[in-house]
Amino acid sequence: MAQDFRSVREAPAEGKRVLVRADLNVPLADGEIADDTRIKAALPTIQLLLKQDAKVILVSHLGRPKSRDELSMRPVRDRLARHLSVPVELAPGVVGEDVSASAAALEPGQVLLLENSRWEGGETQNDPGLASALGELADIYVNDAFGAAHRAHATTEGVAHNLPAYAGLLLERELSELTALRDDPKRPLVVALGGAKVSDKVGVLRRFLELADTVLIGGAMCFSFFRARGVSAGDSLVEEEGIGLAEEVLEAAEHSDCELLLPTDLVIADSFAADAERKEIDGIEVPDDWLGLDIGPETTKRYADAIADAGSVLWNGPMGAFEMEPFAAGTRGVAEAVASASGHTVVGGGDSAAALVAFGLDQEVDWLSTGGGASLELLEGKDLPGVVALKDDDAQEEDSG
Ligand code: ADP
Ligand code: MG
Numbered sequence: 001m002a003q004d005f006r007s008v009r010e011a012p013a014e015g016k017r018v019l020v021r022a023d024l025n026v027p028l029a030d031g032e033i034a035d036d037t038r039i040k041a042a043l044p045t046i047q048l049l050l051k052q053d054a055k056v057i058l059v060s061h062l063g064r065p066k067s068r069d070e071l072s073m074r075p076v077r078d079r080l081a082r083h084l085s086v087p088v089e090l091a092p093g094v095v096g097e098d099v100s101a102s103a104a105a106l107e108p109g110q111v112l113l114l115e116n117s118r119w120e121g122g123e124t125q126n127d128p129g130l131a132s133a134l135g136e137l138a139d140i141y142v143n144d145a146f147g148a149a150h151r152a153h154a155t156t157e158g159v160a161h162n163l164p165a166y167a168g169l170l171l172e173r174e175l176s177e178l179t180a181l182r183d184d185p186k187r188p189l190v191v192a193l194g195g196a197k198v199s200d201k202v203g204v205l206r207r208f209l210e211l212a213d214t215v216l217i218g219g220a221m222c223f224s225f226f227r228a229r230g231v232s233a234g235d236s237l238v239e240e241e242g243i244g245l246a247e248e249v250l251e252a253a254e255h256s257d258c259e260l261l262l263p264t265d266l267v268i269a270d271s272f273a274a275d276a277e278r279k280e281i282d283g284i285e286v287p288d289d290w291l292g293l294d295i296g297p298e299t300t301k302r303y304a305d306a307i308a309d310a311g312s313v314l315w316n317g318p319m320g321a322f323e324m325e326p327f328a329a330g331t332r333g334v335a336e337a338v339a340s341a342s343g344h345t346v347v348g349g350g351d352s353a354a355a356l357v358a359f360g361l362d363q364e365v366d367w368l369s370t371g372g373g374a375s376l377e378l379l380e381g382k383d384l385p386g387v388v389a390l391k392d393d394d395a396q397e398e399d400s401g
Helices: 037-051 074-084 097-104 128-135 169-183 198-211 221-228 240-254 297-308 329-340 350-358 373-380 385-391 394-400
Strands: 017-021 055-059 088-090 111-113 140-143 165-167 189-193 214-217 259-261 266-269 278-281 291-295 312-316 344-348
Touching (some): 037 055, 037 169, 140 385, 165 169, 214 221, 214 297, 240 259, 297 329, 312 329, 329 350, 344 350
Parallel strands (some): 017 140, 055 111, 140 165, 189 214
16 A cells, blocks of 8 residues: 655754644553553654754643543653653643743753643544644644554544655555555464453454454353354353344354354353363353453464464464453463464554563564554554545645645
8 A cells, every 4th residue: 555644754854843743642550651662663753853953842631531630640750750761841732822931932952842732622523623722732733642543532633634644664665564464464464352341352253254264262252152153152351242243244244255263162260260170161052140351272282373374473462351360371382382373473552562571472473563453444444534544635735736
């Protein structure tokens, strides 16, 4: 696919105020940053701009604040400053007179971080007034927030229409990795899908039944498939809405050239707890009062073999309740297979990424996507509003017209 938007690498940023929408939406635990992967992933674009003596103005959302007393960007500011080894000034808000004054006072090579964009109600409503106020802070806009690109918000979409707009390095890489996998994969393409709900993944599942050579199903999701075939799932986590969807997927699989594999053995437990009684069963029928919490060793082996032989691999969603060690083996087996696969490997999904990190394998895959929902929507074939807005860049049309 030809790239029809401009890269930050071509942006005339020297001495200019550059508004960078980054994805700094890190998980917090007791006000502390629990995982700073997203901050680290945002650094290359910021560093590129600083090298060109730009005046960098960063903006991101952080969680879902109910008021301006909640979820300040302060901890993110501190961590960013540490990684960049330059001071990062925290603005007194998102927009407004004081923020404009801070932006106007920036010198080349300095960094200003705006406050949590969701402090402004207009952010999620993509309010034109907020988008234009953001536009007035800067000369150039760069969108590097791939993880938020599936949302049409003021900082991800609206403001792109008010300034010359460019794609950041992370956003570019995410798009090229994921579209290559979707549109031109090395074969055989093996897709491993797990996680909690069929409804989260059904779009991708349908898409890859048409594109992939093999789809492997694990996680709680498999119980919707078993129920669709009339097999009892005991007390396993079953999404009722997922049963009908699974039925449709099974039907579609019959008419596709893609091989859809389901578990043939399971790890079950008598409660959802690490110290529950645990059993491996050869089969998929979960007795009453038991729950299926992982794929079994035989299934894990079968899935790992398919991954080892793949030309490319997409993995999204844990194979079981891997956060509890007794139910981590299936996810670990798939993660290890992905890590050691000779094909091109791409992993998406917040919990799958967390699993890779927990197993110490996050450096062993070719691409670990930072976007959960955004990567799924892109793989499904949907347009991402934050990316479309870069293509509709008015300044770009003037240049080329
Ligand atoms: P991702 O974030 O990678 O897309 P999901 O959010 O779809 O993944 O699902 C991850 C969650 O699903 C994990 O917290 C995991 O514990 C849970 N899970 C997977 N399999 C099971 C299962 N058999 N029973 C209960 N929970 C499960
Ligand atoms: Mg998740």
